Amino acid sequence: MGYKAKFRVWRGEGGEGKLEDFTVEVNEGEVVLDVIHRLQATQAPDLAVRWNCKAGKCGSCSMEINGRPRLGCMTRMSTFDESETITVTPMRTFPVIKDLVCDVSFNYQKAREIPSFTPPKDVKPGEYRMQQIDVERSQEFRKCIECFMCNNVCHVIRDHDENKPAFAGPRFLMRIAELDMHPYDELDRRESAQEDHGLGYCNITKCCTEVCPEHIKITDNALIPMKERVVDRKYDPLVWLGSKIFKRSN
């Protein structure tokens, strides 16, 4: 059963633009991205939107729908009231290229700043032996589809653009945690997580977890454990003393 929905879509180039109103047909079973595509096909052929898989696995169609970061392809129209006006805007934390398409190169820059996996020098590829329980924590973080909605919603950079140089964002702090928990990673990442990647900026308000389309418990399983590891390294005198006396390794 189709109906006519009211859409307000942000249109513009760079940061300058405005919300434009559309009335567009919606059919049963459709998602917001389907409606955006219908707008392209019928009323706004130059409307820019990034998309790829339409299955919630490529992370391309991140946008803000009624103010909330969502994947366009995973947001069912049936979740809205038929009389509701649906507002679609680009992600607010990143610069806009055109319409709903953002320049997310901030994230690639941050990814490059993280030292890669550093295995022991005497272990050759093919010789890694790990038990499942040793790697399953890190495996949760590998579900990330890099939609960057966690970085988009994080108020540390969303509301404070000036923090961008100092803060890697939840996605890449999670990457640091993933590597730090890896049984074969030899690099001590705790100091740099705090000093170089801005873990201390996180005030664990869990918006990253709330918006994650893969339901990764970013805060509880990555950021807070990483904060606790940083406490071991920087702020807990007893752990520091113990590590000096007993030469403990984990």
Added chain:
Amino acid sequence: MTQTTAESPIRKQRAQLNVRTLRTDRWWLTPALTFAGLMSFLIYGIWAILDKSYFAEPYIAPFSSPCLATSCPEGARFLGLAPFGDWYTLPPGLLILGLPGGFRLTCYYYRKSYYRSFWLSPPACAVSEPHTKYSGETRLPLIIQNVHRYFFYLAVVIGAILAYDAVLAFRDEHGNWGHVGLGTLILLANAVLIFCYTLGCHSCRHITAGRLNHFSKHPLRYKAWTFVSKLNARHQQFAWASMYSVMIADLYVRLVAKGVINFPFA
């Protein structure tokens, strides 16, 4: 429209939207309820600490336990001891207030709740915060939040004392075992919830085995971590449940002590 290049300054700008949020749901409701809930605890706590009716044999109000001064009634003293002697005349709750208070204040869940509801940083996801600058927990005073694990150690001791109080509540006013009153059950439920909250703490999760990278080499610690992780998954629920259970238990004992509640098996 003029075509811009990737280098043009206009491409460095975010979408200009001069509204705090475009959310259409009741995003303000959760921080408002959290604010009300935490404020009710603070207000009750201040009243309870100053209130002197904290002991009704065999019950002692959790906000005043352990009672460590000579001014405490003899049956209320922890293990019969009064290490603070008779020079201490202020309410006994003041002596230990900082331990559970500090634990909750630095708790990762409570941090989320009061950063959102009191400091509005942010009030809700994708809702702009009102502050012009933000440094998070990188500098004083908020860097002190990293002391949380030490409050955890102290909170375990307080939890054990509340459990001990609950066990003593199985005695009647003459010291005979076998008494079970409504107060006994309330103190017992409170002790259980306090332990579920305390042991589900993120620092506890880290201490048990979270800091390890090789769970397989430490099977017992891994088992402990698995158990703590289950509690940790419900840390928010236990935080609220234990906060209200301790208030209810405390109020109940005070009402018994004041004679307001005086039915049989109270």
